[in-house]
Amino acid sequence: MGRSIMATVRTDQKQRAxxxxxxxxxxxxxxxxxxxxxxxxxxxxxxxxxxxxxxLDCGLEVTILPADERHPDCIFVEDQAIVIDGHVLLPVPxxxxxxxxxxxxxxxxxxxxxxxQVCGMFGEARMDGGDILRLGDIFFVGRSQRxxxxxxxxxxxxxxxxxxxxxxxxxxxDKALHLTSISSTPTDKIILAAEGxxxxxxxxxxxxxxxxxxxxxxxxxxxxxxxxxxxxxxxxKGYPTVLETLKQKGLKPIVLDMDQIREGDxxxxxCSIFF
Ligand code: CIR
Numbered sequence: 001m002g003r004s005i006m007a008t009v010r011t012d013q014k015q016r017a018x019x020x021x022x023x024x025x026x027x028x029x030x031x032x033x034x035x036x037x038x039x040x041x042x043x044x045x046x047x048x049x050x051x052x053x054x055x056l057d058c059g060l061e062v063t064i065l066p067a068d069e070r071h072p073d074c075i076f077v078e079d080q081a082i083v084i085d086g087h088v089l090l091p092v093p094x095x096x097x098x099x100x101x102x103x104x105x106x107x108x109x110x111x112x113x114x115x116x117q118v119c120g121m122f123g124e125a126r127m128d129g130g131d132i133l134r135l136g137d138i139f140f141v142g143r144s145q146r147x148x149x150x151x152x153x154x155x156x157x158x159x160x161x162x163x164x165x166x167x168x169x170x171x172x173x174d175k176a177l178h179l180t181s182i183s184s185t186p187t188d189k190i191i192l193a194a195e196g197x198x199x200x201x202x203x204x205x206x207x208x209x210x211x212x213x214x215x216x217x218x219x220x221x222x223x224x225x226x227x228x229x230x231x232x233x234x235x236x237k238g239y240p241t242v243l244e245t246l247k248q249k250g251l252k253p254i255v256l257d258m259d260q261i262r263e264g265d266x267x268x269x270x271c272s273i274f275f
Contacts, residue, residue, distance in 0.1 A: 013085075014228055014274040016061045018108060020074050022048045023067035029264030030073055030095060033177045034221055037263055044260035048075065051234070051261075051271060054254050058232050065108065071101045075261075076270040078180070079128040079146075080105045082155070083275040084139075086116040089158055091127035094146025098128075105273070113275060119158055127151030130178030130270055131171070135210060136188045137164050140203060142179030144171035169202050180269050182220055186227035186235075186251060192242065194220035215242055221258075224267035227251070234268050 022045045031037045038044050055062050068074045080102045082089040088109050093099050110118050121127060131142035132155070139159055141152050152168060159166045169179055176182045176197055183193040189210045191203055196217035203212050215223050222239025225246070233251045235242060236258040246253045258268060 014060065014226075016063070016112070016275050017055050018063050018065065018077060018105065018273040018275070019048075019052060019055075019271055020065045020077050020105075021045075021067040022075050023069045023072060025069045025072040026075065026264060028072040029266075030097065031263060031265050033175065033181065033265050034267075035263035035265050038260045039263065040260055044264075047257050047260050048271065051256055051258075051268070054234055054256060055272070057254070058228050058230075058234075063108065065104050068101065068104075071098070073098055073264065074101045076130070076264075076266050077101075077105055077273050078270045079130050079178075081109055081273050082127075082129045082132050083109065083113070083273060084134075084158065084164070085162055086113055086275070087158065087162065088113055088116065088118045089127075089155060090118065090120050091129065091151060091154075092121045092125060094126040094128050094144070094148070094151075109273070109275065117158075119154070121151060121154050123150060124148065125150035125154050127155065128178055129273070130180045130267075133179050133183060133185060133191070135185050135191060135203075135206070138206070139164055139166045140169050140179060140183075141166060142169050142171040144176075144178055145173045146178065167204050169198070172197055176220075177265055180224055181265075181267055183223055184225045184227075184269060186225045186233045186246060187231075187249070190249065192223045192225060192245070194223045196220070213245055215239075215245070221262060221267065224269055226268055226272070236262070236268060 128146035131147040200212040222242035
């Protein structure tokens with residue numbers, strides 16, 4: 001099934017990544033926020049390949065599932081499964097066109113994380129994994145166009161079993177898709193968030209050694225980053241304040257050209273599931 005590329009195995013929670021190849025149908029990806037639809041599929045594939053390489057360079061083991069031409073959005077695997085401490089929550093994605101992307105991802109993760117709990121979502125519950133943000137033991141969930149109350153309650157049940165806290169953040173749905181479209185945690189102590197979309201108060205009281213750093217509204221896309229334990233941080237090209245902020249925090253940014261992925265409303269985190 002998946003193409004597996006072995007690299008050095010890490011010991012933190014991001015030692016492996018699951019991704020999915022870019023389909024030729026990617027030009028038909030849903031796009032209502034950051035983008036108006038990808039226009040250059042060969043370039044999208046090149047940008048995706050550079051992203052894969054950056055994960056390998058960071059020492060991860062990366063598995064890339066084959067693209068599914070019937071699902072233009074299939075590269076955005078983050079939305080399809082939420083892995084928490086080795087447990088997997090398989091949400092019902094909030095957009096009907098994306099529901100059938102899930103089975104190969106569910107199969108793969110169930111096999112990889114054999115022995116851990118896999119939970120599903122039932123009834124009216126809906127959630128996209130892109131609405132989940134983790135800062136240490138605190139989880140934030142976006143109440144968005146894709147994630148509803150029932151979905152949030154399912155996540156809350158899982159987190160309470162695992163001893164983690166959940167806080168709900170209302171997403172400004174007129175201008176943002178997901179919580180991770182407008183914020184991220186480049187380290188376990190830092191939340192990056194965009195002015196005009198979120199405020200520090202939205203995240204509630206944080207441990208003394210944690211902080212919310214606000215970025216200018218026009219750099220909202222750059223607020224989505226992926227941090228690794230050794231200080232490497234993937235960040236999109238073209239967001240100077242974000243880049244400078246990461247450097248000032250002593251982190252090591254790895255800059256990726258995400259232009260064509262952005263045209264499909266996808267950010268850096270959307271293309272991977274870490275486990
Ligand atoms: C969608 O609208 O579902 C895709 N075009 C973009 C999904 C981006 N995923 C994410 O933010 N986690």
